[in-house]
Amino acid sequence: MAAAIGALTLRATRAGLYDRLTSGVEGVDATTYPVLSGLDRIGPATATRLAEAIGMDRTVTTRYATRLQEAGLIARRPDPSDARATRLALTADGERAVLALRDAMQSFLAEEMATWPPGEAATFALHLERLTEALAYPDTSRTS
Amino acid sequence: MAAAIGALTLRATRAGLYDRLTSGVEGVDATTYPVLSGLDRIGPATATRLAEAIGMDRTVTTRYATRLQEAGLIARRPDPSDARATRLALTADGERAVLALRDAMQSFLAEEMATWPPGEAATFALHLERLTEALAYPDTSRTS
DNA sequence: TATTGTTATACTCTATAACTATA
DNA sequence: TATAGTTATAGAGTATAACAATA
Numbered sequence: 001m002a003a004a005i006g007a008l009t010l011r012a013t014r015a016g017l018y019d020r021l022t023s024g025v026e027g028v029d030a031t032t033y034p035v036l037s038g039l040d041r042i043g044p045a046t047a048t049r050l051a052e053a054i055g056m057d058r059t060v061t062t063r064y065a066t067r068l069q070e071a072g073l074i075a076r077r078p079d080p081s082d083a084r085a086t087r088l089a090l091t092a093d094g095e096r097a098v099l100a101l102r103d104a105m106q107s108f109l110a111e112e113m114a115t116w117p118p119g120e121a122a123t124f125a126l127h128l129e130r131l132t133e134a135l136a137y138p139d140t141s142r143t144s
Numbered sequence: 145m146a147a148a149i150g151a152l153t154l155r156a157t158r159a160g161l162y163d164r165l166t167s168g169v170e171g172v173d174a175t176t177y178p179v180l181s182g183l184d185r186i187g188p189a190t191a192t193r194l195a196e197a198i199g200m201d202r203t204v205t206t207r208y209a210t211r212l213q214e215a216g217l218i219a220r221r222p223d224p225s226d227a228r229a230t231r232l233a234l235t236a237d238g239e240r241a242v243l244a245l246r247d248a249m250q251s252f253l254a255e256e257m258a259t260w261p262p263g264e265a266a267t268f269a270l271h272l273e274r275l276t277e278a279l280a281y282p283d284t285s286r287t288s
Numbered sequence: 289t290a291t292t293g294t295t296a297t298a299c300t301c302t303a304t305a306a307c308t309a310t311a
Numbered sequence: 312t313a314t315a316g317t318t319a320t321a322g323a324g325t326a327t328a329a330c331a332a333t334a
Contacts, residue, residue, distance in 0.1 A: 001269035002249045003185070004276045009161070010178060011325085012199035013280045014153045020282065031301075034154060041147070048315060055156040060302070062317060084310045084315045105146045112278050116271070123264065124271050125145035132148045134256050136157045138164065155302085175324075192292065204325070206294060228292040228333045 021104045025097045027071025033101070035064045036073060036090075040098045044089035046079065055136065073097050165248050169241045171215025177245070179208045180217060180234075184242045188233035190223065199280065217241050 007013055018030035028036055038054035039045065045053070051061040065088055068074045073094035079085035090098065113121045151157055162174035172180055182198035183189065189197070195205040209232055212218045217238035223229035234242065257265045 001253065001272060004269065004273045006178065006181065007280055008276045009153065009158045010199055016282065017279050034150065037150065055154055086316065109145065112275060120267065124268060125148065127268050128145060129148040131256060132152045135161050136151055138160065230293065
């Protein structure tokens with residue numbers, strides 16, 4: 001299992017996965033993918049809030065956001081309640097891109113899990129989520 | 145589940161995991177870890193064969209191998225059967241480092257899985273392995 | 289001519305710090 | 312003074328090409 005985690009987090013494996021996922025979507029690659037999908041997940045937000053949500057640095061987030069903006073997938077609008085802030089939001093093209101990416105991921109997972117006994121997929125997903133959380137937030141004590 | 149995979153492969157998550165794993169072991173970091181553990185897994189081997197085994201480029205493998213050699217964790221010896229080749233092998237310190245890393249990983253996993261129902265861990269590990277394999281080798285048809 | 293190991297080069301990603309504008 | 316956004320700079324990682332030695 002440690003080997004599986006090692007392989008899963010290996011550069012080549014990740015690169016292969018995200019290259020396949022994003023190959024059909026113009027303007028998105030393995031680096032900008034988290035920004036796009038994160039923005040879809042939490043909705044329109046400032047760069048700082050988005051950066052926190054996806055575990056990325058503010059500076060990296062804003063730079064990749066610029067790339068996505070140049071590709072026409074997200075838009076910047078001034079925040080009405082704070083003149084310092086800028087609200088990031090998906091454009092119509094951006095939402096289409098998110099849908100395409102989600103479809104690609106889900107079709108891959110569905111194909112992979114087709115042979116699993118019913119119910120195991122749900123259990124697996126739950127475990128994977130918890131394990132990932134434990135990895136991402138090691139300090140959070142899990143005494144549930 | 146897609147979100148969990150996304151989070152798991154996110155840079156920050158990986159970096160956090162490997163930083164914690166390798167923090168107690170001198171000379172190993174997130175980049176040299178695959179080389180060290182791969183060499184332990186397949187045994188003494190040439191750089192080319194090791195590179196194939198861990199899904200890394202030859203040039204990267206040999207450079208990181210040099211780092212590990214400088215740290216005293218692996219050794220280079222001429223291949224008796226081929227004067228072009230160099231055999232990489234763990235030193236005694238290298239084997240100790242591998243053990244320490246494995247202990248760190250297993251203690252983390254054990255802690256995390258302590259609350260899981262018996263048997264689920266094994267099922268989970270099996271699924272994770274298959275999923276990872278599918279990600280790493282997309283062309284291999286899985287008609288088993 | 290092909291392969292092994294290695295080094296050199298350029299490119300991308302990441303992190304730190306600095307800058308501007310506003311609170 | 313602090314915060315949001317952004318840009319600049321430097322460092323680390325990666326990939327491609329090139330090299331010498333041997334098959």
